[in-house]
Amino acid sequence: MPPWEIPSDQLPPVAAVQKLLRALADPVRLEMVRRLAADPAGEAPCSDLYEGLNKSTATHHFKILVEAGAFRPVMVGPSRGHRLRRDALQEAAPGLLDALMGALDREN
Amino acid sequence: MPPWEIPSDQLPPVAAVQKLLRALADPVRLEMVRRLAADPAGEAPCSDLYEGLNKSTATHHFKILVEAGAFRPVMVGPSRGHRLRRDALQEAAPGLLDALMGALDREN
DNA sequence: CTCGAAGTACGACGCACATCATACTTCTCT
DNA sequence: AGAGAAGTATGATGTGCGTCGTACTTCGAG
Numbered sequence: 001m002p003p004w005e006i007p008s009d010q011l012p013p014v015a016a017v018q019k020l021l022r023a024l025a026d027p028v029r030l031e032m033v034r035r036l037a038a039d040p041a042g043e044a045p046c047s048d049l050y051e052g053l054n055k056s057t058a059t060h061h062f063k064i065l066v067e068a069g070a071f072r073p074v075m076v077g078p079s080r081g082h083r084l085r086r087d088a089l090q091e092a093a094p095g096l097l098d099a100l101m102g103a104l105d106r107e108n
Numbered sequence: 109m110p111p112w113e114i115p116s117d118q119l120p121p122v123a124a125v126q127k128l129l130r131a132l133a134d135p136v137r138l139e140m141v142r143r144l145a146a147d148p149a150g151e152a153p154c155s156d157l158y159e160g161l162n163k164s165t166a167t168h169h170f171k172i173l174v175e176a177g178a179f180r181p182v183m184v185g186p187s188r189g190h191r192l193r194r195d196a197l198q199e200a201a202p203g204l205l206d207a208l209m210g211a212l213d214r215e216n
Numbered sequence: 217c218t219c220g221a222a223g224t225a226c227g228a229c230g231c232a233c234a235t236c237a238t239a240c241t242t243c244t245c246t
Numbered sequence: 247a248g249a250g251a252a253g254t255a256t257g258a259t260g261t262g263c264g265t266c267g268t269a270c271t272t273c274g275a276g
Binding site: 161162187 | 264
């Protein structure tokens with residue numbers, strides 16, 4: 001969907017809370033977010049963010065996360081990948097990401 | 109579903125993050141939570157928490173919120189109602205509820 | 217005791233969406 | 247230039263779930 005490498009000034013805004021929640025409420029996508037959030041660089045190639053899934057299914061989930069404003073498509077090394085939009089998320093819903101990741105950790 | 113007035117010591121535990129998110133990711137249920145969170149007493153009769161919905165649909169949503177551990181069924185005055193389980197939610201996912209409600213407010 | 221109001225239970229229906237297979241694009245590397 | 251890896255697009259499929267209508271329960275008020 002993205003013409004690849006969306007310019008910073010025309011990234012989709014982080015979606016309304018309800019839509020954002022929908023994006024995060026899927027187990028596959030929540031795991032994708034968790035992995036990116038755990039990554040020190042905050043970015044990773046697509047294939048590092050899932051397992052045991054058809055590639056096209058993964059693309060589908062990425063699309064939803066990008067449209068929700070949580071991910072930003074980006075080149076990472078030679079491959080396509082995604083970066084977690086920590087700043088934008090923090091501005092739209094302060095503390096939400098931290099609370100979620102904290103809860104996921106504790107859950108282990 | 110509840111034998112009415114569940115004893116405190118056998119309330120369902122707050123669900124795993126992913127299930128909790130699913131419960132909150134529906135617009136109707138999110139609004140229910142918002143209203144209860146906005147209520148100073150933190151509780152309200154069922155009918156105060158929705159509008160323009162079939163009663164049985166509302167019951168369905170309440171059930172999901174109770175099973176997710178977000179609501180506790182309780183008598184409020186002469187009617188049945190629900191109380192927001194702030195404490196339990198805070199323990200399971202510290203800061204999550206606050207972050208959500210804050211984001212909803214800012215969304216005005 | 218009956219009536220009505222407030223919820224719940226149950227069944228049916230329709231749509232959204234998670235999934236997959238296949239085909240296509242677009243890189244990089246040799 | 248050709249091969250292969252990595253993602254994307256598209257179409258098909260099945261199911262989960264949000265919705266409703268109707269019938270049932272329960273409770274308070276008259």
